[in-house]
Amino acid sequence: MPAETEGTTPAPHSQTLSRGIRVLEILADAREPLSIDELAQRLGVHRSVAYRLLRTLEHHRLTVRDPRGRIILGARLAALAAGVAHDLQAEALPELTSAANELGMTCFLAVLDGDEIVTLTSIEPRHAMASVAQRPGTRHAIGVGAPGKAILAALPPSEWPSDVDAAHRVELEEARTRGYATSHDEVIPGLRSTAVPLQLPSGQPAALAVVYVSSARSDGQIAERLASASRSIRSALGAA
Numbered sequence: 001m002p003a004e005t006e007g008t009t010p011a012p013h014s015q016t017l018s019r020g021i022r023v024l025e026i027l028a029d030a031r032e033p034l035s036i037d038e039l040a041q042r043l044g045v046h047r048s049v050a051y052r053l054l055r056t057l058e059h060h061r062l063t064v065r066d067p068r069g070r071i072i073l074g075a076r077l078a079a080l081a082a083g084v085a086h087d088l089q090a091e092a093l094p095e096l097t098s099a100a101n102e103l104g105m106t107c108f109l110a111v112l113d114g115d116e117i118v119t120l121t122s123i124e125p126r127h128a129m130a131s132v133a134q135r136p137g138t139r140h141a142i143g144v145g146a147p148g149k150a151i152l153a154a155l156p157p158s159e160w161p162s163d164v165d166a167a168h169r170v171e172l173e174e175a176r177t178r179g180y181a182t183s184h185d186e187v188i189p190g191l192r193s194t195a196v197p198l199q200l201p202s203g204q205p206a207a208l209a210v211v212y213v214s215s216a217r218s219d220g221q222i223a224e225r226l227a228s229a230s231r232s233i234r235s236a237l238g239a240a
Contacts, residue, residue, distance in 0.1 A: 019043065020053050024062065024073065028137050033070030088200065089121045091236040095229040096123040096208075103217065103225055105210040108134045109198070110147040112205040115161060116140065117148045120206075132191060132211045140187050143168065146195035147207040149181035154197035155205060180223035194219050196226045201237050208233075 026042050027034065034042075040050035054071060057063040061076035092109045100107035100123040108122035122134040142148040143161065152160055153175035160172070175181040180196045187193070188211075195209035208226045215222065 016053070019045065019049070020057060023050070023053055023057060024077065027063065027071060027073050033066050033068070033072045035070050039071060088206075088233075088237065092121060092208075092233050093123070095232050096121065099208075099210070099225055099229045100125045101127070103210055103212075103215070103222060105212040105215065105222075106132045106134050107208070107210050107226075107229075108147075110151075110195070110207050110209060112142065112151050113139065115142055117142050117145060117151065117207075132188075132213065134211050144183065145187040146181045146183040146193035147209040149175050149183065150195035150197045150207040150209070151205045153181060154199070178220075178223075179227065180219070182219050194222045194226065196223055196230050198230045199234060201234075 022043060023039065026039060030042075036047055036050055036054065039054075040047045043050055043053075054063060058065075058074075061074045063071055063077075064074040066072055089109070096107045096109060104125045104127075106122060106124045109120045110117050111120050112118075116139045119134055119136050119138040121136050124133065140148070142152060143164065149172060152164075153172045157169070157172075160169075164172070172181075180194060182195075183193045185191070191211055191213060192215075193209055193211045195207045198206040198208050200206050208230050210222060210226065
């Protein structure tokens with residue numbers, strides 16, 4: 001066997017840890033309690049393997065059982081998640097709340113995580129007749145949806161995914177020029193979204209966005225309100 005050259009050695013990998021993390025991801029995506037058999041099937045392992053993983057996660061209170069014995073995420077996980085980008089969430093919350101109530105739309109903060117966009121925190125409008133839920137932890141591919149487009153538009157083209165085709169490149173260049181991105185029917189059928197990039201002191205790509213069914217406001221008006229919130233958050237965080 002030929003020796004591995006420098007820089008090609010694979011990173012250390014723990015299958016048990018990877019499976020445990022995958023269990024948490026499956027439960028988060030499910031949005032409903034799962035039985036051990038359902039979890040094992042989605043994880044692609046034998047029931048006994050899923051059971052051992054759950055014993056460890058339950059010991060750390062990351063998963064719990066409901067009254068029917070089905071598995072859900074535990075409150076301890078929420079406590080851990082609260083520490084993620086704590087300063088960013090704390091500074092963003094008042095601006096998200098103000099924008100959500102003023103626009104009558106669910107407003108959220110999204111960040112780039114690998115090749116996916118993840119909702120970090122969200123606020124639903126207080127007095128809207130109907131609003132769209134955008135739960136923290138929701139994720140989707142970076143190539144679809146207004147937040148992903150806003151983030152990509154703020155990045156140099158050299159950092160765009162290799163599968164961005166010519167049509168999407170044109171769309172991203174247009175979003176870069178006008179300062180905001182839009183989407184319709186891309187992530188969830190029937191819903192619209194508008195997003196602006198948020199430049200963080202850490203350099204982590206992020207975006208402020210709203211999701212809604214319809215509005216009398218134009219995309220530009222919505223984007224202008226989000227841009228104002230973005231500037232306030234950057235100022236509070238000490239961004240130049």
